[in-house]
Amino acid sequence: MKKIKLLLKMIRQIFSIIISFIVNSFIFIYRKINYIFSIPYLIGHRFKYFFKETNNVLREAFIALLICAIGDLFAGIILGNMTSFLAAFPGLLVIIPGAIGMRGNIFGALGSRLATNLHIGLLSPEFKRSKILSENILSSLILTMILSIFLAFLAKGICIIFGFESISLVDFTLISLFAGVISSVIMLPLTMLISLKSFENGWDPDNISTPVIAAFGDLFTLPAIILAIILVSFLSSVILKYIVFVFIILIAILSFIYGIKAGGEMKKILKQSTPVLLVCSFLGVTAGGFLNNSINTLLKNPSLLTLVPLFSGESGNLVSILGARLSSALHAGLISPVLKPEKTTIRNFSIIIFLAILIYPIIGFLAEISSKLLNIPGLGFIPIIGISTIAGILLISVMLLIVFLISSLSYKNGLDPDNIVIPISTSVTDSLSSLTLISISIMILSLLNL
Numbered sequence: 001m002k003k004i005k006l007l008l009k010m011i012r013q014i015f016s017i018i019i020s021f022i023v024n025s026f027i028f029i030y031r032k033i034n035y036i037f038s039i040p041y042l043i044g045h046r047f048k049y050f051f052k053e054t055n056n057v058l059r060e061a062f063i064a065l066l067i068c069a070i071g072d073l074f075a076g077i078i079l080g081n082m083t084s085f086l087a088a089f090p091g092l093l094v095i096i097p098g099a100i101g102m103r104g105n106i107f108g109a110l111g112s113r114l115a116t117n118l119h120i121g122l123l124s125p126e127f128k129r130s131k132i133l134s135e136n137i138l139s140s141l142i143l144t145m146i147l148s149i150f151l152a153f154l155a156k157g158i159c160i161i162f163g164f165e166s167i168s169l170v171d172f173t174l175i176s177l178f179a180g181v182i183s184s185v186i187m188l189p190l191t192m193l194i195s196l197k198s199f200e201n202g203w204d205p206d207n208i209s210t211p212v213i214a215a216f217g218d219l220f221t222l223p224a225i226i227l228a229i230i231l232v233s234f235l236s237s238v239i240l241k242y243i244v245f246v247f248i249i250l251i252a253i254l255s256f257i258y259g260i261k262a263g264g265e266m267k268k269i270l271k272q273s274t275p276v277l278l279v280c281s282f283l284g285v286t287a288g289g290f291l292n293n294s295i296n297t298l299l300k301n302p303s304l305l306t307l308v309p310l311f312s313g314e315s316g317n318l319v320s321i322l323g324a325r326l327s328s329a330l331h332a333g334l335i336s337p338v339l340k341p342e343k344t345t346i347r348n349f350s351i352i353i354f355l356a357i358l359i360y361p362i363i364g365f366l367a368e369i370s371s372k373l374l375n376i377p378g379l380g381f382i383p384i385i386g387i388s389t390i391a392g393i394l395l396i397s398v399m400l401l402i403v404f405l406i407s408s409l410s411y412k413n414g415l416d417p418d419n420i421v422i423p424i425s426t427s428v429t430d431s432l433s434s435l436t437l438i439s440i441s442i443m444i445l446s447l448l449n450l
Helices: 002-080 083-088 092-119 131-162 169-200 209-234 238-262 264-293 295-300 302-332 341-372 381-412 415-449
Strands: none
Touching: 002 209, 002 302, 002 341, 092 131, 092 169, 092 209, 092 264, 092 302, 092 415, 131 169, 131 238, 131 264, 131 302, 169 209, 169 238, 209 302, 238 264, 238 295, 264 295, 264 415, 295 302, 295 415, 302 341, 302 381, 302 415, 341 381, 381 415
16 A cells, blocks of 8 residues: 555656646746747847937937048049049059048047037137147148158158059159148138037037048048149159258258147147157058059959048048047046946947948948949949948958057057047058958959959
């Protein structure tokens, strides 16, 4: 009898275990199915929260990027039609990315400083003559002269090292400096106007001013280079060229010495900006070297030449928005200068990735449609949009971490982000953008046998 009771007890326990297992299994399956079905809701909720939280930022930044894309498109169209200049002046392509980047770096930083001074009351919205305004204007002009000459020497050096056919050092220097001065005459008042308007309308300069200033820099640099080439061609005498060459170098050196000895804001700007901009110039010329190394591919596919300023400009704008926002967050204490991304940093990463997914297909489309309208040989919408999107997402994925590291390390070491983060970040972007765009272009063109 005891054995039967024990047996029945065992059977009940076994059934209890089996029933418990079945019930728990169904509960587990139910929860998993419920979770799977809730994923769209969770994603939708996250996106809804993300868009609600960042709506103003996305709207301002996307509008700025579209405005910049129009400016970069004109620059691309000019470059796409400069094939005769590039053939007649070998090595000229080496200096173009550096010259474009230099304009954005110098005047983007100027716009950032002017906006800051307007907000804290050191400058009046009327931009009346004052010491701080004069120092900012003179600093920008001195930096333009010094960097233009440095770009020319770097470009000639790159051509010699890699065996590129090129124009003389004197021609490089005269074209670079004349183009710098011509574009500065336009960029200075424009930068002041953009800074003032962003201040008056309550726009966030992190999202508006820097990208728009950079776009105008892209737009006016190439026409300035063409005009500089025409001016240099008027100097038919070799002796006259050498006299002008020596004279402008002396003027640039004396101006720089004057700025350093003047002290105050001018000394601070020149001391902090010059080393950074020299590094940026090197990176810009390196980008030009990448492009010049693929000059035959670019000349055979002018729509790719049209895409180069668009791709480089919009990539630099995305990076400058991120750099400016991270710098502002560091100053405001919203994030700490640590090497591990925090919640605010990750949200800013998400903003840039979302904008990148929107803007890269658009600029590929713009490059191709402009080529068709101007009867320039194109690649077709699908190939060029694919090139732009794939290269863009790859580039931005790398640049998110680079900008984050530059922002955190510069702030941690007591450097002014207005003079450090955006110039270095955008210059690294210029260099990597050329390498990424050319590599992806060659890969896709070879796959499509174009």
